[in-house]
Amino acid sequence: MSSHPFTERSISGSKKAESFTESVIREMTRLCQIHGGINLAQGFPDFPAPDEIKEAAVAAIRADVNQYAITWGAKSLRDAIAENYNRVYGMDVDPERELVVCCGSTEAMVSAMLGVVDPGDEVVVFEPFYENYGPDAILSGAVPRYVTLHEPDWRLDPDELAAAFNDRTRAIIINTPNNPTGKVFTREELSQVAALCQKWGVVAITDEIYEHILYEGEHIPLASLDGMRERTVTINSLSKTYSLTGWRVGWALAPPVLSDAIRKVHDFLTVGAAAPLQEAGVVALGFPDEYYRQLSVDYRARRDILLPALEEAGFSCYKPNGAYYVMTDISRFGFPDDVSFSRHLIEKIGVAVVPGSSFYHRPEDGARKVRFTFCKREETLRAAADKLAALKPS
Ligand code: PLP
DSSP: OOOOGGGGSOOOOOHHHHTSOOOHHHHHHHHHHHHTOEEOSSOOOSSOOOHHHHHHHHHHHHTTOOSOOOTTOOHHHHHHHHHHHHHHHOOOOOTTTSEEEESHHHHHHHHHHHHHOOTTOEEEEEESOOTTHHHHHHHHTOEEEEEEEETTTTEEOHHHHHHTOOTTEEEEEEESSOTTTOOOOOHHHHHHHHHHHHHHTOEEEEEOTTTTOBSSSOOOOGGGSTTTGGGEEEEEEHHHHTTOTTTOOEEEEOOHHHHHHHHHHHHHHHSOSOHHHHHHHHHHHTOOHHHHHHHHHHHHHHHHHHHHHHHHHTOEEEOOSBSSEEEEEOGGGOOSSHHHHHHHIIIIIOEEOEEGGGGSSSGGGGTTEEEEEOOSOHHHHHHHHHHHTTOOOO
16 A cells, blocks of 8 residues: 555545535436336426437438537527527527527536626525526535525515525526426516616526426516516526427527626536537427427326326325426325325335425425426326325325
8 A cells, every 4th residue: 555645535525516415306216217116206208209300310410410519509509599589589699699508408507607606696596496506506606595486376575585685696596487386487576586686786597498388377588578688598408398308408598798608617517519419409499389389288288187186196286387397285195204205105106206395495395395297198197196096195
């Protein structure tokens, strides 16, 4: 053995990495595979992606689009994304200066946080929140300031929101339609956010990956509100709209001063997203309006299978207006907490869910909740409903 003076020093992960746990959602997927259950935990479809997009990916690989794309995204895909924002929302997007194609919206979000936020800056986060935002804050050194969305309709209290802003606030993260609640933020709520961002000089980072999965209300891009385009980072991806969660192609839309920063972070984190899949994304973004209308129709049908089955089995449900999740209250089952109940569901009933505590910074706030996803074939949802009927509410 070497007698080098440093050999005594113990090996460990960084303090950053030690300050968050592995993803509960993805852990549930692994547990589900071990127990052979039905996975209503992680939000990935168990039905095929559209053939035209898959064919386009194959064609791109055959055409030898197999080397690095431009780091901030293939020109063809950036043009298609810009055109799409113009067609759907009438927004003017400069594909040369304002877009950064990333490895899914997951990387777009962390690149945006690292590119916009300095250690010690405060970032406002609505709670319950998509679990990635916690580690994203830690990785960027941000101090999260939580603002509660109040049950049963996940209402935003304007005074509580205003109280979360101060001169240390650098950014706010919004996710609409929302995971896990299914809330779709109204124009009035978004205007309150916009007014505070403008008052305090704050950047809004808005995750809009469920923009086309809507049952009630309308999706309003935060960047489309007066005075917000120049202070908003809009995050989106192919994952949910085109059922391509494994492709890892997403993007950030931001004014040049912010996209320059995000591009640099993105370049050194990943260099770029998969080149042939970016070409196939051009085909996806060119789909006609009917595709998006049908997407919501199909998800509404799936929601309307799962919701009554859950109510029947003894859950109290928060009916989602968008996205593809249902938050439920599990009080009637008499378990000590969400984690023991979720374990029982996987091991004894054969259905995987996500414990509610993974959406709250204080686990006790989610201890009476679990989240189901319904981005599954109707027969998968019916099979899950049959299994859940074996539960015994008290
Ligand atoms: N943002 C939200 C709100 C999500 O629910 C998810 C996935 O479930 C993601 C981001 C991850 O998206 P992507 O596959 O584009 O990284």
